[in-house]
Structure formats: structure tokens, C-alpha cells
Amino acid sequence: MPDATPWSVLRLLNWTTDYLKEHHAESPRLDAEVLLAEALGCKRIALYTRFDEVPAEATRNAFRALVKKRADGAPVAYLVGRKEFYSLEMHVEEGVLIPRPDTELLVVTVLDRIKEKGGGDVMIADIGTGTGAIAVAIANQAPSAKVVAIDINPQAVALAKKNAERHGVAERVAPIEGDLFATVKASRRFDFIVSNPPYVTTNELMNLDPTVRDHEPHLALDGGPEGTDIIERLLAVAPERLADGGELLIEISPMIADRVERLVRDAPGLEFLATLKDLSQQPRVTHARKA
Secondary structure (H helix, E strand, C coil), rough: CCCCCCCCCHHHHHHHHHHHHHHCCCCCCHHHHHHHHHCCCCCHHHHHHHHCCCHEEEEHHHHHHHHHHHHCCCHHHHHHCCCEEECCCECCCCCCCCCCCHHHHHHHHHHHHHCCCCCCCEEEECCCCCCCHHHHHHHHCCCCCCEEEEEEEEEEHHHHHHHHHHHHCCCCCCCCCCCCCCCCCCCEEEEEECCCCCCCCCHHHHHHHHHHHHHHHHHEECCCCCCCCCHHHHHHHHHHHHHEEEEEECCHHHHHHHHHHHHHHHHCCCHHHHEEEECCEEEEEEEEEEC
């Protein structure tokens, strides 16, 4: 006999949570809520006042399609086209790395250093900007900051422009396509160079969660056999691109922290300052300055 129980918001959430749990989603309830809110066109918090509502069939069909993609491993951020970073909602899309909370430490550190230096005008280079999350968050919080946001992926550059415009900082964030500083005027110097480069080793990449490995761009993840291919290239050119007293901050994996620290200590023209730890007390950001 067919089940006559209506598919209310609460029933949809409960069923989907169990379904995603069976498919090994890390946060099945949260995923279910985010996807249903997307299908309904409302804020997630609004679901709690609509538990008894029975969505229209077209809405349920749209929700079902999103859930199927999530169960197949597609990241929720790609499915809804956005991700919060430093309390700002960023546009995201397949082909560009999804911003992570770990990267917020990079933003916090730069903002603190700007304040400690007196808060005057600063010029910043964001290498491998992706969605532009770092550049946009810094510019949003530091009105004196101008950021050149560089990425080798033209899709990322276009997305960074979109996010800069969304948050009203397009006049101070300049996304440009390029490999490191190749397309930046040779005479330009920066007070800060920040980067969330590819730092996963090639072997580790194959063992990542399939949601990341099979859906996010390897160009933004694969740091080569030692995880330091791009980092080594950046260390080689950073000193000549930093202004006097300029600082370099690079996000790293805890697994390569010692290796990166040695590379920085051995890099001509740079002085190693510290390896900063994230909220989980894992080494996350390498900090150096022009020697």
C-alpha cells in the first residue's frame, strides 16, 4: 500500500539526512538543510519555522536532483554556488577551489600586521587567488589595502572579479591572469605577499576524500611529489617582489610544515619569522619577511 504520509519539510530533512549518512557525507543533516533551503529559495534558518509545510512537487524534484548529486560526491558549495568565508558569502563554481575555514588564519594574520604597521596604505599580492576569497576579505576589512589577485586559471580570475564586485571592493582588488608574477609590472613591489598555493603531495592527492579528489581542480591542489613545487618557485621570486620590510605569508599543510620552514630558512633574501598554528593547533601559515 502506498505511503500516504505527506512529504513535509521535516520528513524530507529526516529522510535525506539518513540517506546522505548512508552515502558517508561528513555532515548529512547540515547538507540536507542547505540543499532544501536552496530548492525552496529561502534561508536555512527559515526551515525551522516551516517543518509542517509540504513543498510543491517541482521543488521536491529539484531537491531530489541536488541530493542525488551530493550522494554522488559533489560538494555542497558547488551545488548551491556559494560558500561563506570570513563572514562573507563568496560565489563558487566547479573548476575553482572552494574556500576553506583554515585559510581565514591567513586573512587574520595580514589584518593584524597591517594594524601593527600603523594601518597606512598597503599593497598586497595574493598568489593563486582562486575565488578571490583572501583578497576580497582583506580589502573588505582594511580600507587602506589594495590587492593584486593573481591566478593562472582564467576561470578563477573571472570569479574573483565577480566576488570583488559583489562585496564592493572592485576598485581595490585587481584580479589578473598570470603564473606567479609573470604578468605583473617588473617594478611593482608589495608590502605583503600572501598565498594559499597547491600543497598536497601527488601521492596524498589520490587518498583525499573523493568529494575533494574527484570534484575540485587538481591544479589548485597538487603541489608535486613533495607538496612544495609552487612554494619553492614562490620563495625564489618573493624577495625581489617585496618592498623593504615586506612580509610573506603562505598557507601550508601540517604534513609539510618542517619542509617548508627549512626551505624558507635556506631562501636567499628571506628571514623566517614563525609558523603559525590554526585553531586545531596545527601548523598552518609560514611567515617570513624580506631580509
